[in-house]
Amino acid sequence: MKYFVGIYRLIxxxxxxxxxxxxxxxxxxxxxxxxxxxxTLGLVMLWAGIACLIDGKQPxxxxxxxxxxxxxxxxxxxxxxxxxxxxxxxxxxxGIVTNxxxxxxxxxxxxIDFILFDAHRRFKWHYVLTWLIYFPIYLAFVLIRAQIWxxxxxxxxxxxxxxxxxxxxxxxxxxxWVTAFLCLGGFAIIGLVIFLIDRILPRKPLIGTxxx
Numbered sequence: 001m002k003y004f005v006g007i008y009r010l011i012x013x014x015x016x017x018x019x020x021x022x023x024x025x026x027x028x029x030x031x032x033x034x035x036x037x038x039x040t041l042g043l044v045m046l047w048a049g050i051a052c053l054i055d056g057k058q059p060x061x062x063x064x065x066x067x068x069x070x071x072x073x074x075x076x077x078x079x080x081x082x083x084x085x086x087x088x089x090x091x092x093x094x095g096i097v098t099n100x101x102x103x104x105x106x107x108x109x110x111x112i113d114f115i116l117f118d119a120h121r122r123f124k125w126h127y128v129l130t131w132l133i134y135f136p137i138y139l140a141f142v143l144i145r146a147q148i149w150x151x152x153x154x155x156x157x158x159x160x161x162x163x164x165x166x167x168x169x170x171x172x173x174x175x176x177w178v179t180a181f182l183c184l185g186g187f188a189i190i191g192l193v194i195f196l197i198d199r200i201l202p203r204k205p206l207i208g209t210x211x212x
Contacts, residue, residue, distance in 0.1 A: 009048045033070075074103060
């Protein structure tokens with residue numbers, strides 16, 4: 001089964017890296033939370049997949065957990081807060097809309113991987129708090145970038161804010177901060193759910209075996 005798990009993880013890595021590849025030719029796409037989380041997950045899944053095949057050491061539990069959290073967030077935010085794709089600006093890889101893979105397929109595959117293939121009961125309680133560090137850093141990056149390069153895109157007309165719910169030029173600073181704190185609270189809840197699932201599941205992977 002280790003080969004099945006390894007190949008599965010390599011497929012996830014391929015999807016992540018292939019469908020974020022458009023950002024290499026359109027660099028302002030790296031401001032999207034979706035592209036950052038999927039690309040990083042792709043690298044970690046590449047590590048995890050190779051480790052399965054050669055009986056190597058798996059990525060640290062904290063790292064695997066934080067990426068599981070944020071790829072789930074990517075899927076949830078895309079399903080609840082994001083507008084439908086604009087046909088005029090949508091990107092394709094292999095004839096497939098990138099957001100279909102990055103917002104739907106990869107998050108589902110990552111959750112399956114976490115539940116079935118990961119060893120469990122490795123998360124410490126404070127991981128739920130330290131996992132949250134990425135979002136403030138990401139938000140600071142977006143806000144500082146927008147102030148320095150106010151017409152850098154990626155949105156139509158050069159709008160530097162990748163998502164409307166943090167677009168200060170449209171909703172104002174006070175509304176943006178309220179939204180940011182609500183998002184952080186939502187991330188904490190999802191992180192807690194992931195932590196509890198990890199605690200409930202058996203220590204050994206449900207399918208396959210891995211070297212921790």
